[in-house]
Amino acid sequence: MKSPSQPRPRLIVTADDFGLHEAVNEAVERGYRDGVLRAASLMVAAPAVADAVARAKQNPGLAVGLHLVLADGRAMLPPVRIPDLVDGHGTFDSNMVRNGFRFFFLPHVRRQLADEIRAQFEAFASTGLRLDHVNAHKHFHLHPTILSLMLSIGREYGLHAIRLPSEPGMGPWLGPWLALMRWRLDRAGVAYNDHVFGLRHSGGMDEAVMLEILEQLPDGLSEVYLHPASHGQLTESMAHYRHTDELAALLSPRVRQTIADRCRLCDGFSDPAAPGSL
Numbered sequence: 001m002k003s004p005s006q007p008r009p010r011l012i013v014t015a016d017d018f019g020l021h022e023a024v025n026e027a028v029e030r031g032y033r034d035g036v037l038r039a040a041s042l043m044v045a046a047p048a049v050a051d052a053v054a055r056a057k058q059n060p061g062l063a064v065g066l067h068l069v070l071a072d073g074r075a076m077l078p079p080v081r082i083p084d085l086v087d088g089h090g091t092f093d094s095n096m097v098r099n100g101f102r103f104f105f106l107p108h109v110r111r112q113l114a115d116e117i118r119a120q121f122e123a124f125a126s127t128g129l130r131l132d133h134v135n136a137h138k139h140f141h142l143h144p145t146i147l148s149l150m151l152s153i154g155r156e157y158g159l160h161a162i163r164l165p166s167e168p169g170m171g172p173w174l175g176p177w178l179a180l181m182r183w184r185l186d187r188a189g190v191a192y193n194d195h196v197f198g199l200r201h202s203g204g205m206d207e208a209v210m211l212e213i214l215e216q217l218p219d220g221l222s223e224v225y226l227h228p229a230s231h232g233q234l235t236e237s238m239a240h241y242r243h244t245d246e247l248a249a250l251l252s253p254r255v256r257q258t259i260a261d262r263c264r265l266c267d268g269f270s271d272p273a274a275p276g277s278l
Contacts, residue, residue, distance in 0.1 A: 148184075
């Protein structure tokens with residue numbers, strides 16, 4: 001345990017996929033009111049977004065950001081506006097490698113991508129919630145084209161913080177992409193976390209994993225993100241996720257006590273203790 005005279009690591013605990021399902025929204029509210037959750041990332045085109053926004057407004061201390069969806073989810077714009085991005089039902093596919101090449105090399109696809117990103121920022125703005133942060137579903141904002149559009153469009157909507165998906169111990173192949181991302185965020189004056197946790201254990205961030213992460217939490221600002229829900233399987237792509245175990249971790253007295261002993265819990269990226277916060 002660090003002595004009181006030493007600076008303690010800072011921690012943001014975030015729930016992704018806010019708005020996907022009422023079971024997610026209920027878990028976010030419980031995690032905030034009764035647990036260690038302090039932030040949530042909102043899917044603005046998801047089925048339960050209205051319920052999520054209502055719950056967020058009932059809990060004004062919850063820091064809410066935009067969870068930009070450009071794969072494996074619904075688009076904001078109708079298919080006729082973005083025919084090269086979605087199917088006839090307005091759903092993105094999950095082939096991120098193929099789409100990544102298309103975003104980079106095809107100008108007409110890139111224009112549709114820009115329109116959709118703007119539409120999602122606009123939809124978030126229309127909720128009346130303060131924009132705490134932005135990240136992308138499946139961390140698609142590692143793609144340089146998506147990051148460029150996120151930064152240029154987001155600036156008009158008050159973007160000031162983005163999740164950097166840099167988890168200690170991840171493969172070296174991510175290094176150049178993360179270095180480029182850090183450089184671009186610094187150049188844009190956008191705040192970001194030093195470390196993230198949730199990539200390696202996505203869908204399995206139970207109490208034991210949380211405690212292991214917290215015991216080894218490095219100095220600096222870390223973000224731990226989870227996918228909690230109050231019950232069951234939500235989507236086919238998350239069939240193996242243990243949503244209720246992740247909610248239990250957020251509510252765990254052992255997790256709460258370990259955070260109190262080891263680090264300072266921040267209220268999202270807008271917390272005054274977060275570097276670069278506005």
